[in-house]
Amino acid sequence: NAGVTQTPKFQVLKTGQSMTLQCAQDMNHEYMSWYRQDPGMGLRLIHYSVGAGITDQGEVPNGYNVSRSTTEDFPLRLLSAAPSQTSVYFCASSYSAGGSGGELFFGEGSRLTVL
Amino acid sequence: DQQVKQNSPSLSVQEGRISILNCDYTNSMFDYFLWYKKYPAEGPTFLISISSIKDKNEDGRFTVFLNKSAKHLSLHIVPSQPGDSAVYFCAAPSGTYKYIFGTGTRLKVLA
Numbered sequence: 001n002a003g004v005t006q007t008p009k010f011q012v013l014k015t016g017q018s019m020t021l022q023c024a025q026d027m028n029h030e031y032m033s034w035y036r037q038d039p040g041m042g043l044r045l046i047h048y049s050v051g052a053g054i055t056d057q058g059e060v061p062n063g064y065n066v067s068r069s070t071t072e073d074f075p076l077r078l079l080s081a082a083p084s085q086t087s088v089y090f091c092a093s094s095y096s097a098g099g100s101g102g103e104l105f106f107g108e109g110s111r112l113t114v115l
Numbered sequence: 116d117q118q119v120k121q122n123s124p125s126l127s128v129q130e131g132r133i134s135i136l137n138c139d140y141t142n143s144m145f146d147y148f149l150w151y152k153k154y155p156a157e158g159p160t161f162l163i164s165i166s167s168i169k170d171k172n173e174d175g176r177f178t179v180f181l182n183k184s185a186k187h188l189s190l191h192i193v194p195s196q197p198g199d200s201a202v203y204f205c206a207a208p209s210g211t212y213k214y215i216f217g218t219g220t221r222l223k224v225l226a
Contacts, residue, residue, distance in 0.1 A: 004158070031212070033214075035216075040124075041218060042119075042121075042204065042216045042217055042218040042219055043159070043204065043206075043216040044216075045213055045214065048212055048213070050212060056212065058213060090158055090159070092158075102208060103149060103161040103164065104149075104151075104159075104161070104214060105161070106151075106158030106159045106160070107158050108156070108157055109156070109157070109158050
């Protein structure tokens with residue numbers, strides 16, 4: 001089973017460029033989310049989705065855009081990359097949204113560097 | 116304001132001894148807690164959880180203790196093995212759709 005698949009694993013961008021981080025899951029999970037991990041900051045929620053067509057903001061949504069057209073896919077778009085967006089990004093999914101039993105399944109991460 | 120705190124960024128333990136990783140939280144509405152383990156260049160993986168109706172949950176070498184009055188939980192690993200060397204995150208669901216993570220503790224188990 002593939003679980004949660006993220007592409008690309010590594011990316012270098014110049015300031016102002018745009019790009020999309022892809023995330024796909026094959027577990028039929030309704031809930032999907034994007035986190036960024038920065039040194040000393042833990043994992044911070046960027047955006048999440050509770051089903052196709054439904055998205056909402058997390059803790060640190062500025063500079064990022066998401067959409068959810070299918071259950072399987074949840075891409076994260078950087079509209080105009082900034083050095084402050086240099087981070088490791090994780091996509092995660094769950095069969096239920098929060099609460100007991102709603103453990104998250106994570107992808108392997110995408111390391112993004114913005115010069 | 117950090118609602119879930121892991122105040123020890125790192126911990127070193129001898130192989131075979133007990134590892135104790137700590138986590139404090141500020142929101143008394145949290146009623147479920149999870150621990151995740153993360154190896155370098157991999158995503159976090161779920162390790163163990165505990166509901167607030169319990170004060171202890173055990174899974175093999177891993178036990179999580181919850182002290183609701185102190186708003187404190189701890190993860191015990193006994194005996195510690197070199198393969199346990201990783202970063203450990205505690206987390207709590209906040210509301211219906213969000214998870215709050217601590218900053219992580221890097222555990223190094225020395226052979």
